[in-house]
Amino acid sequence: MSRKILYNLESTEYEHEFDRKALEALKKTPGLDFLVKKFFEYSIEAIYRIQYTGSNIKVSKNSFSEVYNLLLEACNILNITKIPDLYIEFSPSINGFTTGVDNPLIVLTSGCIDLLSEDELVYTIGHELGHIKSGHVLYHTMAQVLPILGKGIGNLTLGLGEVVSSGIQIALYNWQRKSEFTADRAGLLACQNHYGAIGALMKIAGIPQRYYGKVTLNTFIEQAREFQDYDNEKINKIAKLISIMDDTHPWTIMRTYEILNWVENGEYKKILDNH
16 A cells, blocks of 8 residues: 655644643753753764764665665655655664754664564654654753763763753653654654554564564554553653653553554544645
8 A cells, every 4th residue: 555645744733742741841941951052062963973874884775775765755755855864773673763953864773674564664764754853853862962971971071960960851851752652653654554553663562573473463452452541640650750761762552552542533544634
């Protein structure tokens, strides 16, 4: 089935309310403006670009052309005119991330290429494109930097010691996790197959490769539906407590449920129909 191009799509059309509310809270956190200023003053974006472009293999029409064509298709679907660079990093795990504010680049692990179906891979690429389209990358990269500063750099280098020890780190991590819900919706809009999106999340959740095809999506979906029985207020409190952890993509089951809910409440189809 051919995928539909979503002409003039805006990120605000599919933005998740968790993302929006957490970002509003983040922007009110003391120290954020100072951190943003230092981020650009010390060219942290350039440092990350050098690191990833110097270590990983670039995807192009001449190398990994199938992956490159999927990137072009996903950009076209999501109304992204500036095609970001895409690199492959060797790792057997399934993961991807985006860095760079003015010139974003996407890095996918080799595990994504080896283990994901085409729909699952388009979902993963679309997810990363969603971070770019929504302007998430600046704060995501700052969230990557803060743990490094907290391990001993602090006041000796960038003058960020006080920021690292403040509530801004918790606010950044809390928002970063909530932003995944918006990016998940972008990924689904890109692949246009919610079973493909959920299949990718099931593999990310840790299903062993030898059980691919043996553990059904319906079993995973049933687990996601059971998750909705948890009290949302309690979940929010727990999320704040664990927001100091290093994991960048927690709550895989909750993410799956949010995708299911978005599909079943008709909002996903409405966007497809409107475009």
